[in-house]
Structure formats: C-alpha cells, structure tokens
Amino acid sequence: MSQIAEAPVGASVHDATPDAAPRIERLRDFVVSFAEMLDAHSSEADVLKHGGALLSKLVAVDDWLPEDFAQPDPERYRQYLLHTDSRERFSVVSFVWGPGQSTPIHNHTVWGLIGVLRGAEDGQRFRFDQGNLIEDGHLERLERGAVETVSPTVGDIHRVSNAFSDRTSISIHVYGANIGGVSRSVFAPDGTPKTFISGYSNSRLPNLWDRSIAGR
Ligand SMILES: [Fe+2]
Numbered sequence: 001m002s003q004i005a006e007a008p009v010g011a012s013v014h015d016a017t018p019d020a021a022p023r024i025e026r027l028r029d030f031v032v033s034f035a036e037m038l039d040a041h042s043s044e045a046d047v048l049k050h051g052g053a054l055l056s057k058l059v060a061v062d063d064w065l066p067e068d069f070a071q072p073d074p075e076r077y078r079q080y081l082l083h084t085d086s087r088e089r090f091s092v093v094s095f096v097w098g099p100g101q102s103t104p105i106h107n108h109t110v111w112g113l114i115g116v117l118r119g120a121e122d123g124q125r126f127r128f129d130q131g132n133l134i135e136d137g138h139l140e141r142l143e144r145g146a147v148e149t150v151s152p153t154v155g156d157i158h159r160v161s162n163a164f165s166d167r168t169s170i171s172i173h174v175y176g177a178n179i180g181g182v183s184r185s186v187f188a189p190d191g192t193p194k195t196f197i198s199g200y201s202n203s204r205l206p207n208l209w210d211r212s213i214a215g216r
Helices: 025-040 044-059
Strands: 002-005 078-084 091-097 112-118 121-129 132-135 140-142 147-150 157-162 169-175 184-187 193-196
Touching (some): 025 091, 091 157
Antiparallel strands (some): 078 091, 184 193
C-alpha cells in the first residue's frame, strides 16, 4: 500500500456551497473517465497511477456527494455503493465514518484506490512474516484530498479509522471488482483469518444519468 497523492493544499480543495444541489455530474464524469482509462490500460501499476489521478481530481472538490450517501451510522461505519461498471471491472463506494469508528484488520484481494473527501483517516498496514501478522510501518494519516492504494501486489492488509473522535469523515474508494460481492478476509490480531463478504449499506444508487437538467 502506498500513498500516491498528497492532499492538495489551500484553494485546490473546495467545500460545497451551502444548500446547492449536489454536482453529481462530477461522479458521472469520473466513472466515464475511469472506464475509458481501463480500456486503455491493463497493468495494475498503470491502473493505479492513472486511476489515482482521476480519483485525486474527484475528491479535490466536496460538492457532489448526495446527502443520502454521506450519512453516518452510530453503530459502525457505512459503505454506500455509488456505481458499479456494467462489466463489474470496478466499483465506487463512499465510506462514511462516524466519530472514532474503525474497520477490523482486513484485506481486499483486488486493487483499490482510497481518496479522502471529508475529514481524515488513519491507516495501519499489516503483513505476514513467517506466519505472524505484524504491523507494516507506522500509523499513517491520510488527509483530505489525499489518495492511496492497496492491492495484493503493493500491500493489501490494513485497518482504517476515522482520524477524528468528534466528527464524520468520508472517503471514496474504487476497487477492481464489485467489491461488495468479493469473498475476502478479516484477521484476528494473531492473524487468524475469517472469510467475509461486505455487501453494501444501501439498496438504491444515486442517479448519475439524468441529463434533462442543464448542467447535469
Ligand atoms: Fe480497506
């Protein structure tokens, strides 16, 4: 796992204008560009590089995520499916972290891109060493606007937490599969794996495709 983009500084990260309609066309443009990028690139390294650049652009502006897909849950973090490619080559998910919420230690089994849209995240990587699950590097703070990668090639096991104990954080994840249906693992601290399939928190998706309104 590696961070491929630092958080943009100052004026390049934007908040939504209060009460403005979500600029959902940003997400539509992103998924169209992402599919075109996958048509042009097949190696994982290229996908992470070029896909990371697209995600960096998407999370640089916080004015497009509809409120329904930004709602935290008091019990545990939420994962809202925003889009799946029709060939399930990739999926886009908003992870919404309530104050202090955290994932278990888990893997993905496919490439993934993580971009912070709101707030910040703390990530701790792990790896197996002679059968033992050990921390791989230090806890890393992923600031708003930053993008990092995971995959079985670059490092696939981590635990992610909301960096804040008093507010919601939101990250946008892109995976090389319909991630909610992928069989993967959570790990006990001693490395014992347990199979899980995450599913999604939502049963309805945002409508990216209504072009009847000017500008959308
Ligand atoms: Fe993860």
